[in-house]
Amino acid sequence: MLYKLGRMHILLAIPSIALLLTVFGIPIVLLFFTSLNAPEFTLSNYTAFFSQPANIRVLLQTIEISAVATAACVVIGYPTAYLIANASKRWRVVLIVLVVIPYLTSGLARTYAWVVILGDRGLINNLLMDLSLISSPLPLIYNRFAVYIGMVHIMLPMMILPLISVMVGIDKSLVTAARSLGARPFAAFWRVFLPLSLPGLRSGSLLVFVICLGFYITPAALGGLRDAMLSTFIAAQVQTSFNLARIATSAFIILAIATAILLMMGLDLSGKPTSASSSRRKLWLGRLPVLGRLKQFLGERLAPFRARRWSAQLYRSGGDGTWSRRAGYVFLVLVLFYLLFPEILVVTVSFSAESFLTFPPSALSLRWYRNFFTDQSWASAAWTSVEIGLVVGTIATIFGTLAAYGLSRMSARPRIVLNLLLLMPITIPVIVVGVATYTGLVNLGLTGTRLGVILAHTIGAIGYVVVIVSATLANFDRRLEDAAKSMRASPFATFMRVTLPLIRPGILGGAVFAFLHSFDEVVITSLVSGYAVRTLPLKMWENMRNELDPTIAAVASMLILLPLLWLLLIYLTWWRSRLTSRAATDPV
Structure with missing residues (x-):
């Protein structure tokens, strides 16, 4: 037994x-x-929610902030992950650790770091005033820009790490084969590498967007009254009126948005397209014969040009790519600076002897x-x-x-x-x-x-x-x-x-x-x-x-x-x- x-x-x-x-x-x-x-099972609570313009504005604002933060993480995170994945093994380990450290650090501590940097008496305003470039502090905090800065800083490692895990497993010889057949670097990347890295991009985007929908601390600490998200609205209801029906309605609206995104982008994070999705795609393309004919016409007209370019570049040296490598190094350093500097700043400010936050501290204590x-x-x-x-x-x-x-x-x-x-x-x-x-x-x-x-x-x-x-x-x-x-x-x-x-x-x-x-x-x-x-x-x-x-x-x-x-x-x-x-x- x-x-x-x-x-x-x-x-x-x-x-x-x-x-x-x-x-x-x-x-x-x-x-x-x-x-x-x-x-009774009625939709009266949902009807009441959508009947109030303020609720709709907060909901749309929540979706907008989450979408913009996710897009920014994609724009910054994808090239960062690409550069790390193509680094040597030793440097790759070091760079991954530098990305993981902010990921493991308290989100509250990182949010506080941006308060120190963007505040009226923060690092940027103090520096500009010391240089006599401004006479009064700039409004860098308690606005939408500050919310984006803080949210992207917190979520960027969550975008980079899934991308690295997928990119490291891509066979680089496929890109080399495309280059040997005359494809330019961007064409080889666009036609070969990018499609193979889409599973990591999709996983990272889903994680970032869904988590951003429920953000509460960072928007409340860095944003103003016009930057409130639906999570702030729910937390306020829990702590004040505690109308359980309204709270439940707001919570499930957020959950419904997250579920809809998951269904649209696919629940299978492996990135393998299903036969149903591919058949739907073919059916959709079949309804647009004009686009198909246009594509065929352009392909026939550009074929001689492609043949001449392929013949000219087949045995041409690829060049040393010095400038592209230098640009990649600079970009990677800037991203790591963005991730790590706020933490270094907080550690430095913690040794200040003054009664208010200043950087650099005039004395250590x-x-x-x-x-x-x-x-x-x-x-x-x-x-x-x-x-x-x-x-x-x-x-x-x-x-x-x-x-x-x-x-x-x-x-x-x-x-x-x-x-x-x-x-x-x-x-x-x-x-x-x-x-x-x-x-x-x-x-x-x-x-x-x-x-x-x-x-x-x-x-x-x-x-x-x-x-x-x-x-x-x-x-x-x-x-x-x-x-x-x-x-x-x-x-x-x-x-x-x-x-x-x-x-x-x-x-x-x-x-x-x-x-x-x-x-x-x-x-x-x-x-x-x-x-x-x-x-x-x-x-x-x-x-x-x-x-x-x-x-x-x-x-x-x-x-x-x-x-x-x-x-x-x-x-x-x-x-x-x-x-x-x-x-x-x-x-x-």
Whole structure:
């Protein structure tokens, strides 16, 4: 009986699924019914929403801001990923780490960095006034431009990393073959490389746009009243009137937009076109015979010119491309400067001895670090975040590892369904997750409690653990387990003595991401805690809204240095695991 149960790998995912359904899954279904006025099931709430011009303006503004931020990430991120993917292996690793560091850094800390840069007494205005170029501060903050700057800075690594993962796997010999047949560099890129990189471009665009739809902190901190997004509108309703029907309606409108984008761009992120989509495309082109004839006519007229150009360029040297390489280097340096300089600036400002934010600081001091450790409110908030993060990391690592191990042993169809379910809290707009989680914790009587905050953080943290551990298990050689079982090792002993040591780096990476997810969470925490549980990000957010105490710079600098320590720990664990694996496989 125990052996049969052991072969039912879905049992390993039950703890994660049960927690997800209790805290998030069932509440979001009930929330949807609430938006439809169950049991009457009418669209009156949606009609009321769209009948108010202010709501429509905020909705269109949300879509516009998200679309512009996504487009900017594509324009900046694609060439950046291309340059990194074509760098030498050693430089590629260094550049990827430089992109990952901002990605792991607290979004609140990065938003605060732009407050320091764009503020009335920030870096840019102080520099221009010192040079006597302006007599009064420029309005660089609390406007749409500042919102775009902050959102693109936060989301750009999420665009670059999926693109790199796809571009590195593209066979460069295909582009070389196109060049050898007379294609110019741009034509070879446009006709060969770009189509092969579309899966990464689509994945990155979907992630950026969907997450931007639920942005709350950055628009609220950097934008003005005219730059409010629908997430700000929802958060205000939760904290004031708490009309659950209106809140649910607004949340599901955001979710509907995200779902529509996913359906339009395709749910399959592999980038392989389906037969249905290709047939629809052919049918659409068949309805435009004029375009087909025009294309055929132009092709026939340009054929002699193409033949002469091909013959002339077939044996011509490609040139050294010095200027293009230099332009690429300059562009890459500027992008990395854009990603890393705000963090460097915050660390520098945190050592200022003055009572207000200035750069460069006139004198260096540890005043604001001492203030952080001696101020009871800051110390208590930090310790609360650490405690919650450790508990969340422990629960999410155990549940997520079990789920990932069970899913890796399942057939394709149930694995895809359960993966989508477990990853839902980190793939839909965060404000929707916050509202649904708040509703679920209200039903459990856990709002405003530390346990409620832990459960709210855990459902998202499990998703990160599942993704990372599943990726590790995908490269795991299962023949090692079979060999251990052939030596009469029990399934538990095989897992503990063989599987666990080899996938330990992935488990540690999942634990780190789970902890960072909890430690940096603001939106969901502000909804479910009611500010009764004061975490460090909530304390920072309050001070950013009320006063720009330089103590925030000290806190932000520590949050910036935290990912560096985690990356070092992961690297050391991976290096040790690699040595152990090599020692086990080398012949004596």
